[in-house]
Amino acid sequence: MTRPLSRASLVLDIVGAFVLFALAVPVSLVFYAPNNLSTIAEEPVSITVVVVAGLLQFGAVAIGRLAPGVALGVVWVGALVQMAAGLGPLPINMAILGVLYATAAWGATRTFWAGLASVLVGGVVASAYMVFANGLLAGVSALSTAVNIVLFSIIGVLVLGAPWLGGFGWRMVLRWRTTRAAQALAEVTAAEEQERVRIARDMHDVVAHSLAVIVAQSDGARYAAASSPEIAIETLGTVSQTARAALSDVRMLLSQLRHRQGDGPQPTIADLEQLFEHVRQAGLEPRITVDPVPPGEPPAAVQLAVYRVLQEALTNAIRHGSGGIVDVHLAWMPDRVELEVRNPTGASAASGSVGHGLVGMRERAQLIGGSLTAAREGQEFVVRGTLPIGNGSSVSGGVA
Incomplete structure (x- = not known):
């Protein structure tokens, strides 16, 4: 029934709808009796109907972004109240256009299609109402009346459809933004995953090689300890050097993983001789x-x-x-x-x-x-x- 909306946006919609209501109702009363303003005071029922219909229709505008489906229903009630009193089109009916825009721009799927149906049905109902209830074509032949109803229906659909199409365009813009944001997030996630895989691969290369050298050297030192203590001491020094180098590499990789820093110094072919020396030390x-x-x-x-x-x-x-x-x-x-x-x-x-x-x-x-x-x-x-x-x-x- 409702969609997420910030408090500031809701307050802005309510204040804007109230300002439009305050401007449109007096203009509608003048429009209702343009030749003799005194007739307005003589018809309190019509005044009440204009005010009530205006409240309903601009109230729908106030909640158009918060609850487009509810707003559509409320604006239909306001229009039916207006037609039940026999009033023709008035400036307060501009609120209908705003609600149709909201249904297309922010409405859920059902509300979106309900707004389109309202455009079609509303255009036909409004033209038929103006012809039959307001006597717009009084004295015209039946055939001409039918033709004019069709023409007025087309005009009504176009008038009501314009804001709905505008809302549909904004809906596409919002969807495109969402898609772009999701795509950007997916790219970032993929890059992070690729980086984790790279770090894991480097970790494996560093640790596996270093441990293999350390194990081989440790076994050699253990066998040489009894007969050649000096060789054992030298071998343990190699073990210590290899372990320290591996620890430094692991710390660098963990730092990249933790802080997302750029790549540290990477081995090159100039470091191959050191690699071959480790292999020689391993036997x-x-x-x-x-x-x-x-x-x-x-x-x-x-x-x-x-x-x-x-x-x-x-x-x-x-x-x-x-x-x-x-x-x-x-x-x-x-x-x-x-x-x-x-x-x-x-x-x-x-x-x-x-x-x-x-x-x-x-x-x-x-x-x-x-x-x-x-x-x-x-x-x-x-x-x-x-x-x-x-x-x-x-x-x-x-x-x-």
């Missing part, structure tokens, strides 16, 4: 081949993707490989970079546990328009990826 020997070398400075998104893919592939080699040598090959072409990581599979590979984080690696490649495969080939586990170098990868850099 693997990476054999790196770069042919051809980068022709220039690759886009930041490509550098980050290469680092994260190699980080995950080498982490899997530490956790699930059989040790020894892991082959890393990078080929920097003018339009793409091709990478390959080969490592011997261990016992865990036979049980099917190789490949943790493969989804993250594939996502890294796909985000910049590339592709990646990871599968066991004989006694080796091979990761191959192709990452494009161009405008597409540069654009994707903000979400990589």
Whole structure:
């Protein structure tokens, strides 16, 4: 029956309707008796009817935005009171136009269509009333009367339909605004979700790699503690350094998640040597081949993707490989970079546990328009990826 409306808007509608009522009723009385103003005082019933009809119709205007359906019913009552007294069209009937606008602009679905029906029915009823009750076409033949009723009905529908169409246009504007707001909210939500996924992926890359190195180094320190204490102390220093670096990265990621700050410093291909050193400290020997070398400075998104893919592939080699040598090959072409990581599979590979984080690696490649495969080939586990170098990868850099 009612719709949400602020108190200020409601007060504005009531005050505006009262001002219009105060102006329209005197004008309607003068319009009712234009030639002899004294006749107004001689017909108190008609005066009362004008005042009552005006109260009803402008009262409907006052609640037009709050309750368009109720306003439509009230304005119909006011019009019927006016017609029952035999009064013709008066300036107070301008309130009807305002209510029809309100039904189209703010009414619910039923009220919206009820307003359109009122336009059609009201136009026909008003024309027939003026012809038969007010004797507008007295002395005219029946055929002419019928034709004129049709013409007056068309005019009445057009007059009543104009504000309804205006309200319909405003309804479309409000709906467009709502749609735009919902679209903007959906875009913000999608961006936030994408950011959470990116942070979760980075968190996995950082924590998984660091823990794999820490576990390997800790096991080595435990075995070396009895026979070579100096090696154990050096290994524990590596564990501490790796843990501190991982803690710093995790704090940065959590800060982004908590405060929505921009991206912090991201790894580049210049940091690969440090990554390979961590792998060596974990007990693997990476054999790196770069042919051809980068022709220039690759886009930041490509550098980050290469680092994260190699980080995950080498982490899997530490956790699930059989040790020894892991082959890393990078080929920097003018339009793409091709990478390959080969490592011997261990016992865990036979049980099917190789490949943790493969989804993250594939996502890294796909985000910049590339592709990646990871599968066991004989006694080796091979990761191959192709990452494009161009405008597409540069654009994707903000979400990589």
